[in-house]
Amino acid sequence: MSLSDRRALVTGGAGFIGSHLAERLLADGSDVLLVDDLSNGDRDRIPDGAEFLEADLTEPTALDGHLDDVDVVFHLAASKHVDTDRPHGQFDDNTRMTRNILEAMADADVTEIAYTSTSTVYGEAPRPTPEDYAPLEPISAYGASKLADEGLLSARAHSHDLTVWNFRFANVVGPRLRGAVIPDFIEKLRDDPEHLTILGDGRQEKSYLHVEDCLDAMFHVVDHANAAMNTYNLGTRTTTSVDRIATIVAEELGVDPDREYTGGERGWTGDVPKMRLSIEKLSALGWEPSLSSDEAVRRSTREIIEEFQ
Structure with missing residues (x-):
């Protein structure tokens, strides 16, 4: 259709x-x-x-x-x-x-x-x-x-x-995204480039x-x-951890903060700490993502940083 x-x-x-x-x-x-x-x-x-x-x-x-x-x-x-x-x-x-x-x-x-x-x-x-x-x-x-x-x-x-x-x-990530981990890390590091508080243990790993x-x-x-x-x-066939997102955001901002973790495997109540969806059904229909999870995070980080300037 x-x-x-x-x-x-x-x-x-x-x-x-x-x-x-x-x-x-x-x-x-x-x-x-x-x-x-x-x-x-x-x-x-x-x-x-x-x-x-x-x-x-x-x-x-x-x-x-x-x-x-x-x-x-x-x-x-x-x-x-x-x-x-x-x-x-x-x-x-x-x-x-x-x-x-x-x-x-x-x-x-x-x-x-x-x-x-x-x-x-x-x-x-x-x-x-x-x-x-x-x-x-x-x-x-x-x-x-x-x-x-x-x-x-x-x-x-x-x-x-x-x-x-x-x-x-x-x-899903990209320009205009707010209230999620990427813009949250960007805002925190713009306010304090020396320190970053991360919800959970940083090992949460999901597809972006x-x-x-x-x-x-x-x-x-x-x-x-x-x-x-x-x-x-x-989704994508790959995943990105919260720690990896912190690294990508810090690299794109040109900072190297100390990290503090709030602890526990979940970032918040109801958080699913690890997620990767099968996209075999979507692939069989003839579609594949153009960006890996890491690539999507990095591109989105650059786009959101540009919006904040």
């Missing part, structure tokens, strides 16, 4: 990945409507040429009248903090948003949705983790909400005329995917997968 010359609605469109997605869709000739409540997003990220609706998607009527001419929905909006102090509220918000979007799509006869899920639906699973790994046992409310959303989408896909592209992301590779993979899957429910891991 080609996205050119179609009208796309992007929820969370003023966020990190959503704003990059909007730019890519516009460049490919799509009409784009972005929806965001700006709790995590930034109005300055909204690209020229996109329409914008400020709305709270937990409200059932938020999309009334806005999907009548939409062809495809990209649902990225979510409460994303894994270590939230309101886990039940986060679960309720995320599942309510997805339910409301599905109801609005049904009312407007929109039958295609791309959903951004997460590697955290797997919990602490053997690596590399394939899409058919079971049982899925998330260890955070965020992961639980994403898994519940996948269930809602699957039920609608298999019982109604709906096509779902369900993407389980590794850690550059946002441009992420978008390439998403578009490839949408173009080449046409089942009712299409679930794909998006």
Whole structure:
């Protein structure tokens, strides 16, 4: 399914990945409507040429009248903090948003949705983790909400005329990223180049995917997968440790700080300390990442440093 010359609605469109997605869709000739409540997003990220609706998607009527001419929905909006102090509220918000979007799509006869899920639906699973790994046992409310959303989408896909592209992301990095380890280290070392505090023991090791590779993979899957429910891991074949990220950021800033660790194998409650997704299913569909995990981290570090200057 080609996205050119179609009208796309992007929820969370003023966020990190959503704003990059909007730019890519516009460049490919799509009409784009972005929806965001700006709790995590930034109005300055909204690209020229996109329409914008400020709305709270937990409200059932938020999309009334806005999907009548939409062809495809990209649902990225979510409460994303894994270590939230309101886990039940986060679960309720995320599942309510997805339910409301599905109801609005049904009312407007929109039958295609791309959903951004997460590697955290797997919990602490053997690596590399394939899409058919079971049982899925998330260890955070965020992961639980994403898994519940996948269930809602699957039920609608298999019982109604709906096509779902369900993407389980590794850690996506790149320009505009905030509230994650790379920008956190950059900010800390700009404030104090002699000392860096690292959450956990620094041995946490995960796969990092550059946002441009992420978008390439998403578009490839949408173009080449046409089942009712299409679930794909998006990631790299390699991983990067938190200690290695600290080294890369320090090298790019030209500093050599002492390191202090808060201790424990997790950076925060609900953190999965080691993650690498299998991308064999994605590879069989004809797509491979252009950057390794380390390369994605280094490129993103340079891009974010440039933004901070």
